[in-house]
Amino acid sequence: MRCCARNAKAESQGPAASRQNGHHKAPGKAPKSGATNGSSMESSKKNLCEIHRSDGRRRRVLAASLLGAAVVAAVIALALFLVYRPMKPxxxxxxxxxxxxxxxxxxxxxxxxxxxxxxxxxxxxxxxxxxxxxxxxxxxxxxxxxxxxxxxxxxxxxxxxxxxxxxxxxxxxxxxxxxxxxxxxxxxxxxxxxxxxxxxxxxxxxxxxxxxxxxxxxxxxxxxxxxxxxxxxxxxxxxxxxxxxxxxxxxxxxxxxxxxxxxx
The missing domain is CATH 2.60.40 (Immunoglobulin-like)
Incomplete structure (x- = not known):
């Protein structure tokens, strides 16, 4: 008789317990969403860093190219001046x-x-x-x-x-x-x-x-x-x-x- 009573009580409390358990498990999904957002922000930051690094490399390459062109032009101008420089009569x-x-x-x-x-x-x-x-x-x-x-x-x-x-x-x-x-x-x-x-x-x-x-x-x-x-x-x-x-x-x-x- 006691076993039947316990089973009946458990069956009567089952839906409520299940609802309470469902109520407490629902908030558990929020941490998964926050982790996803955090990972996407980190990936965005990494992409921005890569873009900045590539831009910096491009600037350095451009500056080096301009400096090299200026040096070459100066050497050519000096050579032309030494070859064609005027001398007073x-x-x-x-x-x-x-x-x-x-x-x-x-x-x-x-x-x-x-x-x-x-x-x-x-x-x-x-x-x-x-x-x-x-x-x-x-x-x-x-x-x-x-x-x-x-x-x-x-x-x-x-x-x-x-x-x-x-x-x-x-x-x-x-x-x-x-x-x-x-x-x-x-x-x-x-x-x-x-x-x-x-x-x-x-x-x-x-x-x-x-x-x-x-x-x-x-x-x-x-x-x-x-x-x-x-x-x-x-x-x-x-x-x-x-x-x-x-x-x-x-x-x-x-x-x-x-x-x-x-x-x-």
């Missing part, structure tokens, strides 16, 4: 001619007025320009030549034509300064007195000045225009008679090798 005076170089001083009629001093000159120099580069051509433009004595201009400036010079070539320029008439140019009294003394001694120093601009052409490269300033000091064996246009006028000897300086 060299100059010397090969010949000098003095046809007329005298004082053109006139005494003023008014005693209170200062006596004007002037020199009248007709001279010609042959300037030899040498291009020391075997790969670079030189273009001379807007050339202007004049001659000075003791720092004072003695003849009006003369313009020269455009000059094209091939690599390694020599070009001769022969400007005639002062023209046929030799227009008087105002100078100081010291210059007039010094010229007479130098002609008596047979030793006159004149300076030829050539100004303008140059451009260098090296293969496919072309430089910008640069200022040109040439100055040559020539010591001439000029006598008083030759300076006056008498005997010996024209070509005069160069007593010393002319010294020329070129700024380009």
């Amino acid at each position: 060299q100059a010397t005076v090969a010949r000098a001619g003095v046809y007329h170089l005298v004082s053109a001083t006139t005494n003023g009629t008014n005693n209170s007025a200062a006596t004007p001093y002037a020199l009248s000159a007709t001279v010609q120099f042959t300037l030899l320009l040498h291009n020391p580069s075997d790969r670079t051509a030189v273009v001379y433009d807007r050339l202007l030549a004049y001659v000075t004595y003791r720092g004072e201009m003695v003849a009006p400036p003369a313009q020269l034509p455009l000059v094209l010079q091939d690599p390694g070539a020599d070009v001769a320029v022969s400007p005639l300064l002062g023209g046929d008439g030799g227009a008087p140019v105002p100078v100081s009294a010291d210059a007039v007195d010094a010229l007479h003394a130098d002609c008596v001694a047979g030793r006159v120093q004149l300076r030829l000045v050539v100004m303008g601009r140059v451009r260098y052409r090296s293969g496919p490269f072309k430089s910008a225009w640069r200022d040109l300033y040439v100055r040559c000091d020539a010591i001439l064996g000029l006598t008083v008679q030759a300076a006056a246009g008498g005997g010996g006028a024209g070509d005069v000897p160069l007593l010393e090798y002319p010294k020329c300086a070129v700024d380009a």
Whole structure:
């Protein structure tokens, strides 16, 4: 009888117990869902890390490629510069001619007025320009030549034509300064007195000045225009008679090798 009663009680409590057991087991499913979400987040983080690592590798590769290209370009530019670099031209005076170089001083009629001093000159120099580069051509433009004595201009400036010079070539320029008439140019009294003394001694120093601009052409490269300033000091064996246009006028000897300086 007791066994039957226990079985009956157990059967009567079975559905409730089963419901309670089902009620307590239902929350047990939540941990499985959380674990799934955690694993997916970890995998997402791993994917993001892999993406960042790949992006970092790409940046490093790109930076290395750019640096290598820059180094190669710099080496090529240096090689081209060393091969085609321009060299400033060299100059010397090969010949000098003095046809007329005298004082053109006139005494003023008014005693209170200062006596004007002037020199009248007709001279010609042959300037030899040498291009020391075997790969670079030189273009001379807007050339202007004049001659000075003791720092004072003695003849009006003369313009020269455009000059094209091939690599390694020599070009001769022969400007005639002062023209046929030799227009008087105002100078100081010291210059007039010094010229007479130098002609008596047979030793006159004149300076030829050539100004303008140059451009260098090296293969496919072309430089910008640069200022040109040439100055040559020539010591001439000029006598008083030759300076006056008498005997010996024209070509005069160069007593010393002319010294020329070129700024380009």
